[in-house]
Amino acid sequence: MKILIVANWKMNPASLKEAKNLFDSVKKGVRNIKNVEVVLCPPFVYLPALSERGLASVIKLGAQDCFWEESGAFTGEVSPRQLKNLGVKYVILGHSERRKYLKEETDEIVSRKLGACLKVGLKPILCVEKLSQLKGIKKDIIVAFEPISAIGTGKAFDVEKAKSARKAIKNNFVLYGGSLNSENAKDYIEKAGFKGLLIGGASLKGEEFIKITKSVDLISKI
Numbered sequence: 001m002k003i004l005i006v007a008n009w010k011m012n013p014a015s016l017k018e019a020k021n022l023f024d025s026v027k028k029g030v031r032n033i034k035n036v037e038v039v040l041c042p043p044f045v046y047l048p049a050l051s052e053r054g055l056a057s058v059i060k061l062g063a064q065d066c067f068w069e070e071s072g073a074f075t076g077e078v079s080p081r082q083l084k085n086l087g088v089k090y091v092i093l094g095h096s097e098r099r100k101y102l103k104e105e106t107d108e109i110v111s112r113k114l115g116a117c118l119k120v121g122l123k124p125i126l127c128v129e130k131l132s133q134l135k136g137i138k139k140d141i142i143v144a145f146e147p148i149s150a151i152g153t154g155k156a157f158d159v160e161k162a163k164s165a166r167k168a169i170k171n172n173f174v175l176y177g178g179s180l181n182s183e184n185a186k187d188y189i190e191k192a193g194f195k196g197l198l199i200g201g202a203s204l205k206g207e208e209f210i211k212i213t214k215s216v217d218l219i220s221k222i
C-alpha cells in the first residue's frame with residue numbers, strides 16, 4: 001500500500017467555489033506523484049460536486065464522519081452506504097474534535113460506525129490520542145495517532161515520542177496527525193516510521209499541501 005496523505009478540511013472552506021478551487025489545484029499539483037495516495041476529506045456538502053469533478057488516479061475522496069445505520073429515520077445523519085454510492089473510499093472516524101464537542105462520540109459509538117463502514121466496503125481511518133482507544137480494534141484498521149497537544153496548535157509532537165507511540169500501536173497501518181507542514185512532514189515518515197499523515201490546517205493551503213505531498217513522495221522506501 002502506498003503512503004497515505006489524508007487532508008482533513010474540517011468545516012472549511014466557506015463556499016463550493018472555494019472548495020472546487022482547492023480541489024482543482026491539489027489535483028493538478030499531485031498528478032505526477034507515484035508513492036503516495038492522496039485522500040481529500042471535504043465537508044459532506046461538497047462531496048457530490050467534487051466527486052463529479054473527476055479524480056486524478058492518485059486522489060481518493062474521504063468523509064469526516066458517518067452514521068452507523070444504512071438508512072432510516074436518523075435526522076441530519078449521513079450513512080456509509082450513501083457515501084459509498086458517491087464514490088467515497090475513506091471515512092475519518094473518532095476525530096478528537098468530535099469526541100470533544102459532541103459528547104456522544106464515545107469509543108462505543110465510534111466502533112459501531114467503524115463496523116458500518118467496513119460492512120459497505122469503506123475504509124475507516126480511526127483517530128486516537130491514546131492507546132486505550134484501540135481496545136477491541138482489529139490490526140488491519142488504519143489508525144491515525146493524533147496527540148491532542150499537537151492538533152491545530154502549531155506544536156507538532158516530538159518525532160521521537162511519536163515514534164515510540166507508533167511502535168506501541170500494533171496496527172499495520174499507522175498515520176501521524178497534528179500541526180504538520182512542509183518542513184516537518186517527512187520526518188514522521190522517514191524518522192518515526194509512520195505510513196502516512198493526517199493533515200488539517202495545512203491541507204487548506206493548496207501549495208503547502210502539494211509541497212508536503214511531494215516531499216513525502218520523494219521517500220521511495222518505507
Ligand code: PGA
Binds near residue numbers: 152179
Ligand atoms: P492540524 O489538524 O494539522 O491542523 O493540526 C490535524 C487534524 O486535526 O487532523
